[in-house]
Amino acid sequence: MSECEGDLGAWRNQSLDSPIYLPVGIPVSFQVLIDTSSPQVAEALSRQVLPHPQESQVQDDESFDPLGEARYLVTPRLVHQYPSRVLLLSTGQCLGYCRYCFRRGFIARSTGFISPQEQKDVCSWLSTHPEVREILVSGGDPLSAGINELERLLNGIHQVRPDILIRFCTRGVIYAPERFTRELLLLLRSVRPLWVIPHINHPGELGPQQRQCIEKILDSGISLQSQTVLLNGINDSAGILVDLFQTLASLGVKPGYLFQCDLAPGISAFRVPLSRSLPLWREVRRQLSGLSLPEFAVDLPGGGGKFPLSAVAIQSQIASVSPPAPLRVEGLDGKVYTYPYD
Ligand code: SF4
Numbered sequence: 001m002s003e004c005e006g007d008l009g010a011w012r013n014q015s016l017d018s019p020i021y022l023p024v025g026i027p028v029s030f031q032v033l034i035d036t037s038s039p040q041v042a043e044a045l046s047r048q049v050l051p052h053p054q055e056s057q058v059q060d061d062e063s064f065d066p067l068g069e070a071r072y073l074v075t076p077r078l079v080h081q082y083p084s085r086v087l088l089l090s091t092g093q094c095l096g097y098c099r100y101c102f103r104r105g106f107i108a109r110s111t112g113f114i115s116p117q118e119q120k121d122v123c124s125w126l127s128t129h130p131e132v133r134e135i136l137v138s139g140g141d142p143l144s145a146g147i148n149e150l151e152r153l154l155n156g157i158h159q160v161r162p163d164i165l166i167r168f169c170t171r172g173v174i175y176a177p178e179r180f181t182r183e184l185l186l187l188l189r190s191v192r193p194l195w196v197i198p199h200i201n202h203p204g205e206l207g208p209q210q211r212q213c214i215e216k217i218l219d220s221g222i223s224l225q226s227q228t229v230l231l232n233g234i235n236d237s238a239g240i241l242v243d244l245f246q247t248l249a250s251l252g253v254k255p256g257y258l259f260q261c262d263l264a265p266g267i268s269a270f271r272v273p274l275s276r277s278l279p280l281w282r283e284v285r286r287q288l289s290g291l292s293l294p295e296f297a298v299d300l301p302g303g304g305g306k307f308p309l310s311a312v313a314i315q316s317q318i319a320s321v322s323p324p325a326p327l328r329v330e331g332l333d334g335k336v337y338t339y340p341y342d
Pocket residue numbers: 093094095096097098099100101102103104107139140141171199
């Protein structure tokens with residue numbers, strides 16, 4: 001039960017009959033990547049940002065709030081689902097708009113950057129919950145905000161909880177590497193402990209500018225752990241994923257998570273069913289060392305929390321049951337959650 005659902009809690013109540021509007025935006029640096037890539041890579045990158053004809057088609061099991069985050073709001077911006085960490089929805093804006101975005105219901109509400117009053121509420125909650133040791137500053141993309149707004153937010157959190165580990169979750173390393181200015185890096189450095197969590201889906205996203213950006217972040221004494229979404233027709237091959245994770249590890253970025261696509265509305269064209277993703281994962285795992293291997297996980301639909309799929313993938317008997325059954329597992333709250341197999 002949430003302490004405070006607030007206005008943002010209403011995003012889960014949006015009717016699936018209403019238009020699902022996600023803005024269209026292709027960042028300049030990403031367009032440069034598209035323009036300078038081979039036709040095959042350019043296609044994989046373009047499909048991530050160009051509206052898909054099936055975006056208005058909603059499946060029965062899809063939801064505006066596929067992770068059930070609204071259930072766990074403790075202030076209008078703060079999600080407390082796990083005992084030791086919280087998620088801050090800092091903004092509904094992004095640097096570019098990924099067509100497979102699982103928070104499209106939240107983004108579509110065009111929520112601006114967290115206000116001073118909302119920040120005060122968040123900091124006040126954090127100051128009374130010392131058991132929370134990590135905060136994911138996400139959105140939207142926090143890097144879509146200006147340096148002054150970011151300074152206010154990050155300094156505010158660091159002042160009330162200098163011990164808390166900040167996970168700065170952004171697609172900015174790929175979409176807008178130029179945003180990692182000296183000023184921003186000094187700010188990020190000053191509020192450590194802080195990790196940058198870049199969202200990276202394809203080795204073709206790691207152009208010269210993006211690689212330089214990663215190097216600058218590392219040179220500033222800040223660690224990086226990546227997250228990747230498994231996307232149909234974009235990175236759903238063992239060769240692409242192995243290349244991506246090995247390249248990231250070589251650049252000094254720990255591959256953190258590969259996520260099974262969520263049950264967000266209008267993104268079924270991007271979803272790789274478990275019937276394909278589990279065998280694919282087995283092949284990726286076979287080719288990678290522990291250092292280069294991320295966790296393969298799914299966010300259980302409706303609020304059950306993250307569930308590691310690696311163990312399921314290596315139990316070949318589960319992947320080959322006949323007829324294939326949906327994945328049914330116990331969530332963090334003890335309830336049983338289901339994710340379709342096909
Ligand atoms: S950057 Fe993140 S929040 Fe923004 S559209 Fe892409 S996936 Fe969604």
